Amino acid sequence: MKEIKDLKLKEIEKLKELNEKDLKTELSKSSKDLFALKMKKELGELKQTHLIKAVRRYVAQVNTVASSKWFNIG
Numbered sequence: 001m002k003e004i005k006d007l008k009l010k011e012i013e014k015l016k017e018l019n020e021k022d023l024k025t026e027l028s029k030s031s032k033d034l035f036a037l038k039m040k041k042e043l044g045e046l047k048q049t050h051l052i053k054a055v056r057r058y059v060a061q062v063n064t065v066a067s068s069k070w071f072n073i074g
Helices: 012-016 020-043 050-068
Strands: none
16 A cells, blocks of 8 residues: 555655756656556555645646746646
8 A cells, every 4th residue: 555655746845956857757757656646546455545645735836846947837
């Protein structure tokens, strides 16, 4: 079973230190994780639905950091 700490989400301060390429990679990885969690939930395989909320917020944080740096990663 996955826990929030197993998702390896970075702190917001560490996200601010990343360059555009690393932010794109982080967004891509976390978006794939979010998609996988949503599919598992729909199939009834996901018991820890709180992980979806955590990853969704993390994707929003990555997008916010990118937009504050004027990166167009979307």
